[in-house]
Amino acid sequence: MSAPATATPRPRRLPGRIGGPLRVFAWLSFLAEVLIIGTGGAVRLTGSGLGCPTWPRCTADSIVPTPEMGIHGVIEFGNRTLTGLVGILALAVVIGIIVRTGGRRALPPTLWFALGGIIGAGAAVALGVALDIPAGPLANGILLVAVIAAAVRSVRTTPTRRDLVVLAWLVLIGVVAQALVGGITVLTGLNPFIVGFHYVVSVGLVCITAAFLVRMNRPDLPRVSAVAPWLRWTARGAVLALVVTIVFGILTTGAGPHSGDPDAGRSGFDAELLEHIHAWPSYLLFALTIALVVGAWRQRELTPLLARWSIALLAAELVQIAVGLFQARNGLPILAVGVHMVLAALTAAAMTAVVLHLSRPANGLPDAEPRVAADDHVEVRA
Structure with a gap:
């Protein structure tokens, strides 16, 4: 039968x-x-x-x-x-x-x-x-x-x-x-x-x-951590270093020569000192990002997008450091300063993507799978 x-x-x-x-x-x-x-x-x-x-x-x-x-x-x-x-x-x-x-x-x-x-x-x-x-x-x-x-x-x-x-x-x-x-x-x-x-x-x-x-x-699903605790804390440290870097960059600019108008006031802070202070957290950020790249790359099969975005973040920081050194050593040319401002925003955007990819769907699938068409839904078998 x-x-x-x-x-x-x-x-x-x-x-x-x-x-x-x-x-x-x-x-x-x-x-x-x-x-x-x-x-x-x-x-x-x-x-x-x-x-x-x-x-x-x-x-x-x-x-x-x-x-x-x-x-x-x-x-x-x-x-x-x-x-x-x-x-x-x-x-x-x-x-x-x-x-x-x-x-x-x-x-x-x-x-x-x-x-x-x-x-x-x-x-x-x-x-x-x-x-x-x-x-x-x-x-x-x-x-x-x-x-x-x-x-x-x-x-x-x-x-x-x-x-x-x-x-x-x-x-x-x-x-x-x-x-x-x-x-x-x-x-x-x-x-x-x-x-x-x-x-x-x-x-x-x-x-x-x-x-x-x-x-x-990404699908609208419950999410769980996709990385080891040390990697998550490294990411948090990188976020803090980025925030401090941007804040001191703004303070440096507020004390520098580019005021927006000849009659505009300046903050009165020591611009040269702030320039050095601004650089310290940026180097810490760079070191933490390298650790992020290494950790994400070692588990790239589980979190492929985290590995890609951490590399993108590292690349943005490399360019940003290069532009920062160039403008500091060449009298703050306005084009370099403008590029530096835009790169800071793009670096923050890349960091946002990195942080959001520290988790994965609770169903065990990475965010990169399954692929879907342009609109709406994923069919999965129970």
Whole structure:
């Protein structure tokens, strides 16, 4: 008598990687966040920080720069204009992930919040014009509150991939907040501490967009540690060293010659001393990254993406160290300083990817497997 046939288990559907237009907009958002660091650096390094001496207008009577402002006005206004593009891309990612996780019916409440923010900001501008008072900060603040309220509502009601929804909203909130910080930077005459904070937020936004790219490439599954405790602690030490390096780099810049405008004040710190202090944690970071590469490479079959990203991080640091030494020994040429600023953001993005790949799916599969098509789901047999 033949054995009874057993039914083939039905495949279990797991939430998979995100594809389609959302992937394109997510990459464009990341690239735009990096680009605006470059243009912001150009504003400061060319002495165009007060090319448009007021905010949000370039002058009391003109939104755009006037011919009398010359190239400095064009450079400053160009950076302000790019903020709009960065915001549009961040909004596109928010809309895309909301539709992807909750369907089109989840979108209208968010749009109502946006409309309320726009109306409130417009009313603030109209009031400012009527009373002849600067209403830009108030309008921007109202818009920021509306975006935060929309984000809270969206995150609380999203049914899946809440991690991606949170990251998308954080970028949009950060872009709106950066517009306000940028205005304060101009209104305070390029205070070096405000300028430094402006850069820190920009680097943070690069890291958040990088985290979104990493997370959208992995299934929404429980995760467990994929590395030995010593390697995880090495990664934490590398993160701390990177943060300290960036902070002292900002302080060094705030005491250095590139103020953004001839009349802008400096922090008053000893720039040469800060330059040396800035280098010490960077060498520690380099040593810790070598340890990361060795540890990740030894277990590359289990964590292939961690091995690749640790090598990418090491490569970014090598280039960054080379550029840093070059600019220090050649009188801080503006092009080298600008490249150094952008490389710091890219190094932080690579570090973000490394940290996120210290874990793996709890089902035992590495993040690189199984491969999926551009959209949605992975079929696995029970």
